[in-house]
Amino acid sequence: MAEETADEKKLVAKFELDRETELRFEVEASQTVQLELMTGMAEIFGTELTRNKKFTFDAGAKVAVFTWHSCSVQLTGRTEVAYVSKDTPMLLYLNTHTALEQMRWQAEREDERGPRVMVVGPTDVGKSTVCRLLLNYAVRLGRRPTFVELDVGQGSISIPGTMGALYIERPADVEEGFSVQAPLVYHFGSTTPGTNIKLYNKITSRLADVFNQHCEVNHRASISGCIINTCGWVKGSGYQALVHAASAFEVDVVVVLDQERLYNELKRDLPHFVRTVLLPKSGGVVERSKDFRREFRDDRIREYFYGF
Numbered sequence: 080m081a082e083e084t085a086d087e088k089k090l091v092a093k094f095e096l097d098r099e100t101e102l103r104f105e106v107e108a109s110q111t112v113q114l115e116l117m118t119g120m121a122e123i124f125g126t127e128l129t130r131n132k133k134f135t136f137d138a139g140a141k142v143a144v145f146t147w148h149s150c151s152v153q154l155t156g157r158t159e160v161a162y163v164s165k166d167t168p169m170l171l172y173l174n175t176h177t178a179l180e181q182m183r184w185q186a187e188r189e190d191e192r193g194p195r196v197m198v199v200g201p202t203d204v205g206k207s208t209v210c211r212l213l214l215n216y217a218v219r220l221g222r223r224p225t226f227v228e229l230d231v232g233q234g235s236i237s238i239p240g241t242m243g244a245l246y247i248e249r250p251a252d253v254e255e256g257f258s259v260q261a262p263l264v265y266h267f268g269s270t271t272p273g274t275n276i277k278l279y280n281k282i283t284s285r286l287a288d289v290f291n292q293h294c295e296v297n298h299r300a301s302i303s304g305c306i307i308n309t310c311g312w313v314k315g316s317g318y319q320a321l322v323h324a325a326s327a328f329e330v331d332v333v334v335v336l337d338q339e340r341l342y343n344e345l346k347r348d349l350p351h352f353v354r355t356v357l358l359p360k361s362g363g364v365v366e367r368s369k370d371f372r373r374e375f376r377d378d379r380i381r382e383y384f385y386g387f
Contacts, residue, residue, distance in 0.1 A: 119150025125215025186344030200336030
């Protein structure tokens with residue numbers, strides 16, 4: 080499966096993937112890994128891979144390479160783990176995208192607004208990945224959805240401690256993610272909503288107002304709708320913040336990942352017209368330690384201010 084080259088002293092592993100399977104790998108600490116698609120077609124979180132191009136992933140990266148047909152890929156470098164799995168929820172995620180696209184077609188025909196989707200669930204169930212996947216699939220069909228980031232612990236649009244929105248015009252880059260040239264960002268000042276839940280809810284409402292104003296002047300954005308990523312705090316005030324966000328954005332669809340209790344609570348408390356869907360998390364999702372989260376946040380802040 081893997082062989083070591085004499086000159087580069089790097090581990091090279093080749094994998095053959097059957098249709099509807101995925102290669103999952105994690106990069107070792109202080110290492111980098113290069114991925115190359117040799118034959119066939121594959122994607123990473125909804126972004127298509129270019130054949131014979133090398134993609135570099137830094138230490139700690141957790142990656143899933145999925146193929147709908149079949150492919151062969153090569154990894155160069157030391158991985159903490161690398162394996163091919165047939166147990167993947169990608170077909171369910173694709174079905175969700177298809178249903179959302181049907182809602183966009185209907186909105187287009189009837190001159191109404193497109194679907195507003197909120198992705199919820201506890202920590203470490205892959206909410207950000209599902210958001211990225213749905214956004215990529217939509218933009219590949221010519222849509223221009225808006226990504227709303229309410230997870231202050233991650234702050235993927237800017238830095239941890241912020242909330243924001245981003246108009247998506249092209250698929251996410253495999254290595255860098257979505258282009259963030261012109262985001263709308265609000266400073267919350269903490270990585271935990273509970274620090275000031277009133278301010279958190281107020282910023283959520285403000286983001287919803289700005290998004291509504293944007294939809295009034297941009298018909299394409301209105302038809303395309305939005306995908307909202309949320310925090311993993313789903314009990315007590317955290318749950319109430321989810322209900323508030325659903326109300327503020329007037330969401331049509333709530334995707335609940337891997338928690339039946341949360342699914343039933345939201346189905347009970349949200350208006351009857353809101354479609355609540357329960358989906359499984361991917362088997363490739365791993366639990367992140369507090370130290371890993373802290374280091375990840377520090378890296379994001381350092382990169383924001385110093386560029387490395």
